[in-house]
Amino acid sequence: MNDPAIEAMRDTLIEAACAVRANAYVPYSHYAVGAAILMDDGRIFTGVNIENASYGGTVCAERTAVFKAVSEGARQIRAIAVCTANGVAPCGLCRQVLAEFASPEQDPPVWMVDEAGMIRETTLFALLPDSFGPQHLHQD
Numbered sequence: 001m002n003d004p005a006i007e008a009m010r011d012t013l014i015e016a017a018c019a020v021r022a023n024a025y026v027p028y029s030h031y032a033v034g035a036a037i038l039m040d041d042g043r044i045f046t047g048v049n050i051e052n053a054s055y056g057g058t059v060c061a062e063r064t065a066v067f068k069a070v071s072e073g074a075r076q077i078r079a080i081a082v083c084t085a086n087g088v089a090p091c092g093l094c095r096q097v098l099a100e101f102a103s104p105e106q107d108p109p110v111w112m113v114d115e116a117g118m119i120r121e122t123t124l125f126a127l128l129p130d131s132f133g134p135q136h137l138h139q140d
């Protein structure tokens with residue numbers, strides 16, 4: 001947090017999250033979420049929530065963005081923006097999935113905006129204290 005190069009991307013990331021929110025597929029909840037993540041290679045990946053008639057098949061916006069990033073070869077998240085009707089934080093499952101691709105040392109800022117553009121800010125690992133992560137497993 002407080003890396004000037006990352007902070008400089010804040011408005012760009014928030015705008016991307018709010019723009020992509022229009023693509024949310026939310027026929028059941030009508031609760032549209034847009035997310036944008038900045039990766040350490042400079043690329044930005046966006047995502048929306050994609051619901052399913054079999055409700056458990058729903059994927060949140062944040063995980064859509066992470067899965068797009070990882071499948072395109074990016075690995076390290078440096079910042080996260082989430083745009084909703086009421087400026088909420090990512091759900092617990094998304095926090096865990098985001099944390100897999102972030103480092104506690106470079107704890108990514110999480111910017112949350114509502115429809116009025118009100119910004120709340122925290123960090124990913126502040127949202128996921130005492131987290132279980134890759135560092136706890138044997139790695140080849």
Ligand code: THU
Nearest residue numbers: 029031033049060061089090091
């Ligand atoms: N949702 C997200 O996309 N991200 C979150 O962090 C919380 C919930 C979605 C899932 C579902 O499509 C809708 O919001 C209502 O739960």
